[in-house]
Amino acid sequence: MANGDETSFEHWVRQYQAFLYRAAWALTGERTLAQDLVQETFAQAWRARAQLRQPAAAQxxxxxxxxxAALRQRREPWAPWDEADCAGAVAELPALDARIDLVRALQRIAPAHREILVLYYLTDMDYAQLAAALDIPAGTVMSRLHRARQALRRALGEDDTDDANAR
Structure with a gap:
């Protein structure tokens, strides 16, 4: 990738676009902002492509x-959905209620907890990859993930004493 080959970069964009979009949307709560952040990420990656020395660490x-890029946006935290605006749309979809509850619970936990949960559950990254992505030790990944699960359970109103069904 460091050689600047545009075809390789296009393949790279296709490979990581979905991952970055899911991460950006989960971190921001806004689809259009997530799309903008993904575009900005790839633009910056193209400009800094020579800095990536290990292609395996690309993700x-x-x-x-x-x-x-998300920090530079300095956007307000997620605004809760107005249930009156979407009452008709969700009335027939009970599974969507659970998703909305999860999104709301994610909004109530600390950004560091939300970030680790999003990365762990929405990607195929292992602890070592998470440590590299977050620039923290692998042991910190494990403890932060444990605390994030507990925080999410509290936000969902569930008991957080048993971590056996964590994944």
């Missing part, structure tokens, strides 16, 4: 670029 490297 973590892109995620760090995405996080920095």
């Amino acid at each position: 973590g490297w892109l995620y760090r670029i995405l996080c920095r």
Whole structure:
């Protein structure tokens, strides 16, 4: 990738676009902002492509670029959905109620907890890849993930004493 080959970069975009979009949407709560952040991430990655020395670390490297781009946006935290606006749309979809509850619970937990949960459950990253993406030790990944699960359970109103069904 460091050689600047545009065809390789296009393949790279196709490979990581969905991952970055899911991460950006989960971190921001806004689809259009997530799309903008993904575009900005790839633009910055193209400009800094020579800095990536290990292609196997591309996913973590892109995620760090995405996080920095999200921080520069300095947007307000997620605004809760107005149930009156979407009452008719969700009345017939009971599974959607659970998803909305999860989104609301994610809004109520700390950004660091939301970030680790999103990365762990929406990607195929292992602890080592998470550590690289977040620039923290693997042991910190495990403890932060444990605390994030507990925080999410509390936000969902569930008992957080048993971590056996964590994944």
